[in-house]
Amino acid sequence: ILFNTFADNTQNISYLRYIDLVTTLAFAQTMFSWSDKDRDGKITYDEFIGILAFMK
Numbered sequence: 262i263l264f265n266t267f268a269d270n271t272q273n274i275s276y277l278r279y280i281d282l283v284t285t286l287a288f289a290q291t292m293f294s295w296s297d298k299d300r301d302g303k304i305t306y307d308e309f310i311g312i313l314a315f316m317k
Contacts, residue, residue, distance in 0.1 A: 289316065
């Protein structure tokens, strides 16, 4: 789904859009690790919603 957000109508993705996609994924991973306070690889639903709100 995320790839489709960055791809054009022919399902191709330009280099700049690819870099944007990779940056978005890295940011999401960073936000997840900051939210995972007990480092068990899980976050709560409220923390997930907080990440989504922050990313918008």
